[in-house]
Amino acid sequence: IPNPAQYDQGTSPMNMPPTLSNQNGVKRKVHTKKKKKGFITANVAGTKYEIVRIVIEEMIFHKARDDDETANLIWNDSSVQHEKIAELRNYQRINHFPGMGEICRKDCLARNMAKMIKSQPQEYSFIPKTWIFPAECTQFQNYVKELKRKRKQKTFIVKPANGAMGHGISLIRNYEKLPVQDHFIVQEYLDKPFLMEGYKFDLRFYILVTSCDPLRVFLYNDGLVRMGTEKYHTPNESNLNQLYMHLTNYSVNKHNENFERDETVDKGSKRSIGWFTEFLRTNDYDVAKFWGDVSELVVKTLIVAEPHVLHAYRMCRPGQPPGSASICFEVLGFDIILDRKLKPWLLEINRAPSFGTDQKIDYDVKKGVLLNTLKLLNIRASDKRRNLAQQKAEAQRRLYGQGSTRKLTAGSSEWERQRHLLERRREELKERLAQVRKQVSRDEHEKRHLGNYRKNNTFVLYSCKKKKNYPILYCVLFVCLFF
Numbered sequence: 001i002p003n004p005a006q007y008d009q010g011t012s013p014m015n016m017p018p019t020l021s022n023q024n025g026v027k028r029k030v031h032t033k034k035k036k037k038g039f040i041t042a043n044v045a046g047t048k049y050e051i052v053r054i055v056i057e058e059m060i061f062h063k064a065r066d067d068d069e070t071a072n073l074i075w076n077d078s079s080v081q082h083e084k085i086a087e088l089r090n091y092q093r094i095n096h097f098p099g100m101g102e103i104c105r106k107d108c109l110a111r112n113m114a115k116m117i118k119s120q121p122q123e124y125s126f127i128p129k130t131w132i133f134p135a136e137c138t139q140f141q142n143y144v145k146e147l148k149r150k151r152k153q154k155t156f157i158v159k160p161a162n163g164a165m166g167h168g169i170s171l172i173r174n175y176e177k178l179p180v181q182d183h184f185i186v187q188e189y190l191d192k193p194f195l196m197e198g199y200k201f202d203l204r205f206y207i208l209v210t211s212c213d214p215l216r217v218f219l220y221n222d223g224l225v226r227m228g229t230e231k232y233h234t235p236n237e238s239n240l241n242q243l244y245m246h247l248t249n250y251s252v253n254k255h256n257e258n259f260e261r262d263e264t265v266d267k268g269s270k271r272s273i274g275w276f277t278e279f280l281r282t283n284d285y286d287v288a289k290f291w292g293d294v295s296e297l298v299v300k301t302l303i304v305a306e307p308h309v310l311h312a313y314r315m316c317r318p319g320q321p322p323g324s325a326s327i328c329f330e331v332l333g334f335d336i337i338l339d340r341k342l343k344p345w346l347l348e349i350n351r352a353p354s355f356g357t358d359q360k361i362d363y364d365v366k367k368g369v370l371l372n373t374l375k376l377l378n379i380r381a382s383d384k385r386r387n388l389a390q391q392k393a394e395a396q397r398r399l400y401g402q403g404s405t406r407k408l409t410a411g412s413s414e415w416e417r418q419r420h421l422l423e424r425r426r427e428e429l430k431e432r433l434a435q436v437r438k439q440v441s442r443d444e445h446e447k448r449h450l451g452n453y454r455k456n457n458t459f460v461l462y463s464c465k466k467k468k469n470y471p472i473l474y475c476v477l478f479v480c481l482f483f
Contacts, residue, residue: 225273301334313326
């Protein structure tokens with residue numbers, strides 16, 4: 001037994017380098033091979049936002065070359081081609097789903113929502129009346145005639161079908177001036193909004209979708225309150241063109257001299273939803289109901305998108321086994337306005353929300369969104385190595401016909417058939433068990449890394465305890481789409 005005193009301080013038999021003795025008693029060191037530690041790579045050539053690169057560095061991801069298509073993470077500001085998604089390996093992640101345009105284009109959102117409103121008007125009462133021009137010009141004219149017959153007048157807002165940042169938006173009360181042939185949408189204007197210090201505002205919520213099969217949705221607990229820069233008045237012929245009053249888009253209001261930039265979350269023309277939540281609580285509003293209504297709006301809207309997204313995803317990734325991790329994820333910007341009764345109304349959905357950081361509040365909120373998103377995705381350095389090993393093993397099985405289940409022949413006995421059936425069932429159970437383990441592991445990771453997200457998993461919302469009608473909505477949507 002060696003004497004501990006013979007070792008220098010900080011040295012013990014446990015941490016001394018291993019040695020071997022040869023026949024002559026001469027000791028030599030055994031050089032143990034150090035295991036190479038992998039790293040996660042991220043291709044951010046497709047983004048113009050510096051905050052994305054900052055978060056990548058903070059997550060200790062290695063920035064890949066601009067032409068490297070094998071990176072673990074690929075981030076693009078705009079949507080990507082289906083062919084690119086089809087070419088990605090299973091270990092990769094890209095920040096867009098195919099088919100999400102079905103709710104992110106204003107005309108597609110209106111068309112898909114109209115189907116659900118027709119069948120389930122009570123469930124989808126959070127969308128203002130909308131008409132798609134020129135296809136629904138006649139329906140709009142009939143609606144206007146009915147208003148005139150009842151001696152009512154309403155204000156409508158005209159938006160480009162695929163516009164963004166407030167470009168091309170106008171308010172009208174004289175319906176005859178509408179160009180019949182142009183492609184745009186017309187919506188009823190919500191003229192009784194919830195006001196903040198006399199200003200109209202909207203809310204930008206950030207929604208993370210990590211899977212379409214099953215649909216996995218996360219709602220970020222913070223976001224942006226974007227205020228108009230002129231005191232609000234009910235629309236009339238004299239103020240229809242005052243867009244700083246009626247529009248809340250930052251890209252519009254930042255040009256007004258009244259736009260207030262402030263370093264705090266509770267002042268200025270742009271504030272945080274965290275601050276707004278505290279404002280509601282301080283003024284005795286039902287905060288739980290507010291978040292519950294927003295959450296329900298988000299899930300019901302994504303239920304409308306899911307069949308389209310799932311179909312497009314499966315076309316891009318055929319043959320994916322059930323329970324496989326999605327290579328796609330997406331951060332969506334939901335723009336919501338509140339009426340004076342605090343009811344949320346969906347304005348539009350942006351699949352490429354701005355990650356610009358003109359102000360400190362932008363930096364704080366958007367950095368939080370990105371950090372929490374990447375932590376939830378659970379991208380690991382070992383994913384690439386493990387995936388390549390699985391592909392190699394699968395290729396060898398196909399090449400050499402190696403499989404645990406034997407093939408039957410025409411002359412197989414009854415005993416062999418029974419054995420074959422049992423082997424098949426065993427393989428199915430093994431696959432199912434592997435799926436369950438992956439699911440449990442995924443759920444545990446999400447629970448530990450939710451951060452500032454709240455989970456809106458539609459599987460959870462199926463429970464009778466919550467008494468939601470989501471299964472019915474899925475059935476109605478299936479009928480609307482395919483019959």
